[in-house]
Amino acid sequence: MVVGAGLAGLRTAEELRTRGYAGRISLIGAEARPPYDRPPLSKKVLTEVDPPDPSLRADFAALDVDFRPGREVASLGELGDWDRLVLATGALPVRLPGPGPQRVLRTHDDALALREVLKPGMRLAIIGAGWIGAELATAAVGHGCEVAVVEAGVTPVAGAVSPAIGAHMARWYEEAGIDLRVETPVESVEAGGLALRGGDWVAADEIVTAVGVRPAVGWLAGADGLVLENGVAVDGGLRASLPGVFAVGDCAAFWSSRFGRRLRFEHWDVALHAPEVVAANVLGGDEVYDPVPYFWSEQFGRMVQYVGYHGDAAELVWRGDPAQDPKWAACWLSADVPPRLLAILTVGRPRDLIQGRQLIASGAGIDVQRLADPEVAVAAGVRGDGSPRSK
Numbered sequence: 001m002v003v004g005a006g007l008a009g010l011r012t013a014e015e016l017r018t019r020g021y022a023g024r025i026s027l028i029g030a031e032a033r034p035p036y037d038r039p040p041l042s043k044k045v046l047t048e049v050d051p052p053d054p055s056l057r058a059d060f061a062a063l064d065v066d067f068r069p070g071r072e073v074a075s076l077g078e079l080g081d082w083d084r085l086v087l088a089t090g091a092l093p094v095r096l097p098g099p100g101p102q103r104v105l106r107t108h109d110d111a112l113a114l115r116e117v118l119k120p121g122m123r124l125a126i127i128g129a130g131w132i133g134a135e136l137a138t139a140a141v142g143h144g145c146e147v148a149v150v151e152a153g154v155t156p157v158a159g160a161v162s163p164a165i166g167a168h169m170a171r172w173y174e175e176a177g178i179d180l181r182v183e184t185p186v187e188s189v190e191a192g193g194l195a196l197r198g199g200d201w202v203a204a205d206e207i208v209t210a211v212g213v214r215p216a217v218g219w220l221a222g223a224d225g226l227v228l229e230n231g232v233a234v235d236g237g238l239r240a241s242l243p244g245v246f247a248v249g250d251c252a253a254f255w256s257s258r259f260g261r262r263l264r265f266e267h268w269d270v271a272l273h274a275p276e277v278v279a280a281n282v283l284g285g286d287e288v289y290d291p292v293p294y295f296w297s298e299q300f301g302r303m304v305q306y307v308g309y310h311g312d313a314a315e316l317v318w319r320g321d322p323a324q325d326p327k328w329a330a331c332w333l334s335a336d337v338p339p340r341l342l343a344i345l346t347v348g349r350p351r352d353l354i355q356g357r358q359l360i361a362s363g364a365g366i367d368v369q370r371l372a373d374p375e376v377a378v379a380a381g382v383r384g385d386g387s388p389r390s391k
């Protein structure tokens with residue numbers, strides 16, 4: 001039985017069939033719609049004249065899956081009998097205090113409703129200059145809205161990546177004509193605007209709260225013996241603390257040997273691939289999920305990509321000058337001698353990203369000078385690698 005019919009839930013069912021499982025599979029989802037993809041919701045669904053259908057086009061008859069939409073499970077006790085249970089309930093957007101109407105952007109319905117109000121001259125206040133906030137701001141500016149973005153951190157994505165990188169992204173907001181206010185915590189969401197801490201006010205016709213999500217595990221709080229730690233705590237094989245129970249996708253905090261800690265990601269790529277491991281282990285296998293994690297964001301006409309995990313980084317090295325070059329990258333290095341590449345963020349440099357992912361996975365020692373030269377391929381930044389300079 002699989003609870004949660006998003007990408008991770010559907011992929012789990014598909015992978016079970018791919019691996020030859022012929023028994024019963026039930027897929028229970030709170031939403032009325034069949035599974036769909038979320039990344040287009042803050043991109044083409046908001047920007048295109050004819051919005052694309054983000055449906056994952058699951059063929060439940062061909063898969064022989066008993067799909068039960070529109071059913072929000074309130075506790076494990078409701079589920080009846082199961083042999084194996086996969087929790088794939090994803091994450092839910094955080095809302096802020098206050099009596100005023102606030103939108104969020106998580107579901108297809110949220111996106112369609114938001115699309116309707118993005119009109120020239122509409123005053124839109126977005127709380128949070130994170131990935132979703134930036135993508136929504138991009139779309140809203142494209143529709144001619146007057147956009148204010150209110151962010152508690154010192155720069156956009158200061159917590160997720162770093163203030164040094166966020167400072168360069170702040171310029172993208174300015175160039176787009178957005179009123180970006182950093183270090184500005186919102187006190188409450190009111191009718192007609194935002195009350196800011198300190199007494200200031202941002203007038204708005206529409207307000208969207210985009211300050212992040214929390215794993216959707218509230219319904220599991222009473223489950224005896226199920227450890228919840230920033231999501232469902234699972235081992236490297238995505239097994240939870242109760243026998244026969246697994247978790248996958250945005251709701252799962254898995255043990256990573258690669259990074260030496262429990263990690264939970266809200267990345268499409270994790271929801272796509274982790275189900276391969278969950279399905280193998282549901283069927284009695286002993287596979288480990290320990291990826292070099294990857295996500296992307298499309299904002300202000302730029303493709304931003306990030307791979308790795310920079311939690312323990314000792315140094316940040318630039319490739320290119322973000323203040324001058326439209327395309328650049330930032331690399332996080334470990335404290336080892338020689339250092340290893342832990343993570344890389346690229347703006348318009350997809351080759352750096354692909355080669356960076358390989359370098360992170362290999363754990364090879366880095367020649368910092370070569371890595372810092374944007375004319376040298378990332379792959380040639382390995383210490384002792386004598387490859388010629390190449391773009």
Ligand SMILES: Cc1cc2nc3c(=O)[nH]c(=O)nc-3n(C[C@H](O)[C@H](O)[C@H](O)COP(=O)(O)OP(=O)(O)OC[C@H]3O[C@@H](n4cnc5c(N)ncnc54)[C@H](O)[C@@H]3O)c2cc1C
Nearest residue numbers: 004006007008030038039073089090249250266267268295
């Ligand atoms: C607008 C938007 C844009 C994004 N863009 C990007 C991007 O550009 N790049 C990127 O890497 N990632 C992006 N993401 C993140 C990515 O979409 C998620 O990581 C991915 O959707 C996670 O899939 P999931 O199946 O784990 O969870 P979800 O997609 O959240 O699916 C979980 C499902 O479980 C259901 N559910 C929850 N609780 C219950 C319950 N108690 N009973 C039954 N059902 C329940 C939910 O209703 C939901 O349908 C974006 C996310 C959003 C919202």
